[in-house]
Amino acid sequence: MIVGCPKETKNHEYRVGLTPAGARALTTAGHEVLVETGAGARVGFPDAEYLAAGASIVTTPTEVYGRAELVIKVKEPQPPELPLLRAGQILYCYLHLAPAPDLLRHLLDSGVSCVAFETIADARGNLPLLAPMSRIAGRLAPQMGAWALQMANGGSGVLLGGVPGVPPARVLVIGAGSVGTEATRISVGMGADVTVLDIGTPRLEALDALYRGRIRTAVSDPDCLAREIEAADLVVGAALVPGRLSPRLVTRAHLRRMRPGS
Template identity: 55%
Template sequence: MKIGSPREIKPQEFRVGLTPSAAREAVSHGHEVLIEAGAGMGAGFTDADYEAAGARILPDAKDIFAQAEMIVKVKEPQAGERKLLREGQVLFTYLHLAPDPEQTHGLIESGVTAIAYETVTDDRGGLPLLAPMSEVAGRLAPQMGAWTLQKANGGRGVLMGGVPGVRPANVVIIGGGVVGTAAARVAVGMGANVTVLDRSIPRMSYLDDIFQGRLTTQYSSQANLAELLPEADMVVGAVLIPGAAAPKLVTRAQLPQMKPGAAIVDVAIDQGGCFETSRPTTHADPIYEVDGVMHYCVANMPGAVARTSTIALGNATMPFMLALADKGWRQACEDDPNLLNGLNVHSGHLTYYAVGRALGIDVLSPALALKQ
């Protein structure tokens, strides 16, 4: 199979879909790997690194899309890239379709078979291709929130860990999953006063155990959140419903209850965000203010640490990428129901129910898609 990886064109996205290590593995399996010139530079990988791995360097993205049978990316295809996709081609990348009707309709119209990293599952019900980036984004969230809290950036001017005689920042994390746990780990390490909200009693017990009293857990309810917001210096949104739009847990009407200059970091922004006032931003212009509250809503947070993120993502995606290339997408998905859960679009049909519910689009069963 011809596997292609173009340079990412989303603003300030420095990751790349294939590492030289993944390229080498694919070549060793008998596949041809095509890399756009300069695609890996943002993550510290040169064209020479890919050539040493056996890949072929092509001058621009049009060549990659024209020749490759499978496109491996990081971020969702942008408008110009969607025009280059074709029927029968496989797209393997993050998609986050639920809050993005334009992309969804574009992929359906292209006829491509699109498998989304974020909905591939494992035998325990986890999301193995989302987890590495959730871990990165979670660890970044308190760092970015601390920067947002600085007075020069419009924040309250509060130091996360305080100093002797001055209280530390109050950090509220909504969601105790991979993102929330990673965010809590860093925020606690920075010396903040951390509260994690979740609805799973076993998960809260787990957090209590691993943090040994260094944070507080509370059941996630509207009443508890409303009680915490007025005292919060930072609120991290870390809620995920796989493949679906994130629930809006903090409304605009609640913002005036928060302290002027408090920071919101919405890690769920890829799925539409869990604050009513959230809208996607970029690393070039990451912060905006609504009703005195500073919002950090960068939609590709892990792109800021592109080398770490690319390697972590490549480690997770490589086995699935090789299965798709070795067997073809149909056989690979028939053999692995977890990979089939990643099928979001096929040959002019939407194939993921949560996206269909979010956007009001009819859905073709993935099992039926396999037979088409």
């Protein structure tokens, strides 16, 4: 099989769909690998490493898409890439099609076969390709929230972890999956006063057992959600329905009731 890896073109996307180690595994198995020049440069993989792994470097995305039977990338194809797809080709990447009906229609019309990273599940129903991204997002959320809470950035000036004599910020985490678990971990580590909401008890029980009274947990309902949002300095949305649009739980009415600068 001819496997192609184009350079990502989506704004602020620096990752690459195939590492040199991955290219080596494919070439060792007898496949031909095409990598667009510079595809891995922004994450520390120069073209020379792909060449050493047995891949061929090509100069344009047109050549990658034109020759590859399987295209491996990170994010969904951008508008200039869509005409390059062809019937019978396999596209392997994060797609997130629920909020992108136009992209979905184009992919259907093109005849390409798509495998969306975010929908691949193991025998237990876990999402092994989405989980690492969720963990990163969960760990970043409290850090970005702490930055936004600084008065110089338009925030209320509350310190996430507080100081002796001054209470910490109240952090509300909505959802106790991969994102929520990591957001809770970092928020607790920074010294915040953390509440976690979820629609079921098993994940809340796991967090309760882990933090032993250092966080509050509650089964979410509309009244509880409204009350906790109003009291929070920082709200982290971490709810997920696999393969569908994430539920929009925080409304403008909720936001109007939050404290200025939260």
